[in-house]
Amino acid sequence: MAAIPGTVSDSEPASAVVTAVDTYDVRFPTSRELDGSDAMNPDPDYSAAYAVLRTDAGDGLEGHGFTFTIGRGNDIQVAAIDALRPYLIGRSVAELCADPGSLARDLTGDSQLRWLGPEKGVMHMAIGAAVNAAWDLAAKRQGKPLWRLLADADPEWLVRQIDFRYLSDALTPEDALQLLRAGREGAAERAATLGERGYPAYTTAPGWLGYSDEKLTRLAKQAVADGFTQIKLKVGADLDDDRRRMRAARAAVGPDVRIAIDANQRWDVGPAVEWVKALAPYDPYWIEEPTSPDDVLGHAAIRAGVAPVKVATGEHCQNRIVFKQLLQAGAIDILQLDATRVAGVNENLAILLLAAKFGVPVCPHAGGVGLCELVQHLSMFDYVALTGTTDQRAIEYVDHLHEHFEDPVRIERGAYLPPTAPGFSGQLKAESIAAYRYPGGTYWAAEGEEAAV
């Protein structure tokens, strides 16, 4: 059994090292169509602060990772990834792939860089990009999709990948080991089931705030026809508009399809409760990001106030410590992890284990640039080798920008089909980078010429 990533490549020169970390500021002009518009983000240009680890292993393999942003500031995010280069250049490829956790620990442990967080914001997301690139490389070198690498790995090794600092009052290494060992039972059968049925998805495509009612209705009906059993609507800008849009959506999908609503942090605690109650007649399934992602106690108060509507959050939660508290406080019904907000796969393993320990289902945040491509691996590992269930779980799906990826997600009948190509599925096509590099890529250069006319 290839329990430890990297060992399969031991036949290569032990001296192979990371030789370059190439970074790119990639921006897509999504604001043109109001794709992705919501109550807090009226005009996002979906972007990636993108990193490629190159090596001298001679196998032609690279590690690709990125941070998702929504436009301005993507250059700052790239600068933060650049600052990590000294930790990567010259690092043994075999050791890096055998233990990405050591990289994660080195990066979060740099005391001077840590001051810029700690473990939050620009610096922490940069670490996530680097760490995810290392996992992509490790999976490619094992010839496996990442979810399979994780599901095949020894529980003991997985536990060593996790930084339990600040978690031990809620989750210990022993707890994690127990959960992972129990998760191995029946894993092979579940992997087969996954191949046949895929992993449930829900779609946000109909519900962007900038869309007309006609477009909302058309896309909601299309979602149901495509096999989705849950859709999501952005809310929070205007209550009358939200009532009208919820009514239209409910009319379009009927009573049996779940409609989640998403306020993108728009409210304070009191207004959140009032607004959600006002929409209750249309049977919302969950309220997502009702308030600040930092407000653990606020989410707990909102959850108490809006039940039985569920409370979901996570896409902006900065690290495992906030998730720990959301669970300890009974503040959420649904945990929405994000692939590029925290310090990469290692921290998301901790978050999956916390959720499993507390019995809270994980429905990852996706969309953006390549987030669907990444998070599917985490949920599939969770199903195959940790919680063993997809009950109450679904991965967000948004049909944007997949065409720019080498190994785009495949959706069939409202489900994600498991990736089969080796790696973490987050590799952009070279021609997409060439076109959308900012500001020098061919797309943006042409825009500049147009603006100058």
Added chain:
Amino acid sequence: MAAIPGTVSDSEPASAVVTAVDTYDVRFPTSRELDGSDAMNPDPDYSAAYAVLRTDAGDGLEGHGFTFTIGRGNDIQVAAIDALRPYLIGRSVAELCADPGSLARDLTGDSQLRWLGPEKGVMHMAIGAAVNAAWDLAAKRQGKPLWRLLADADPEWLVRQIDFRYLSDALTPEDALQLLRAGREGAAERAATLGERGYPAYTTAPGWLGYSDEKLTRLAKQAVADGFTQIKLKVGADLDDDRRRMRAARAAVGPDVRIAIDANQRWDVGPAVEWVKALAPYDPYWIEEPTSPDDVLGHAAIRAGVAPVKVATGEHCQNRIVFKQLLQAGAIDILQLDATRVAGVNENLAILLLAAKFGVPVCPHAGGVGLCELVQHLSMFDYVALTGTTDQRAIEYVDHLHEHFEDPVRIERGAYLPPTAPGFSGQLKAESIAAYRYPGGTYWAAEGEEAAV
């Protein structure tokens, strides 16, 4: 009464605007002497990502602001300040100084930049530098030290300076107005008292982790001789060492001087309680940063476990929302605001008001580069025109790097004397910037030549 900053300058051309935002990466080689060493930060090079607002008002006044960092990554912090330039260039000087809150709101409200936080880490600290520079300019134009400007301002105007988003479950504008109106009673008398006695300080100078017992003892005795009634020791690396150092410190200062201890986030919840209990025989006054600054519930558990030792935190708390929860959860005895971690004076006004509402004393974090210079203004405003007391309050004092400032703090008999020069006191001397700009300043250039020999 000059209730609204900027109005005193109305005789100037209304067209005066901000013409430049010059930024500097300034680093001091403090790691050479282990000044500032603690359990998490063994070798800091105290640094400032520094910004100067220049205008065409013709009065020769500039606004100076900065983010304090500890070395690597200071360039990323500068890049983040640079990203704010479009919000500053061309802005009316009179309007900016009459309403710095509008700048703060514009900066935190940029939806694309907000994605990089939200309201935390590199991007949020950059906003703090810009906003503090605006307050520095406003105070200079009024010809007042900032504490005096704040203490003289109309309560209604101060309330308008505050962003209450995410606070209304704990503090409303009406609450704030009541507190500020009550705080005005007796303000003139307290301002006079402040001028005579100063504001209490405590000193961290003896307690850096890298210092020998001999140096610790010598500096602790010196602190008492200098009139300090509280010192602070860094702890958390090794329990036996901490016992020995606490014993030495207690022997040096006697039973009546308070000894605070500071773990700089070293522990998980359980170990924090055990470690503090092990040091209890030496009567520590407070335990500072026992665990992650993100762990509101963890601090609450630690506080319950270590009483009557007090729990203090705040220097790494990312924003007002975390402080709100620390207060709501009864997690802290002492609130340690920081001048450059949050989004500037406006957010610190919210934090001071939260603390006042909950009756928790504020003892600001200082030291670093210029933090003493800044926080004194906030505490003095709090004393003169908000809580009206210095009971249980003291501002941290560290005798580092003050010589680089145009208007350095003045300490006498263990107290900060109120600044009298107009502004926020954070202006570095031009020759210090020239020497310590990184990597091109004269000091670092000489270092480079030495290393090359």
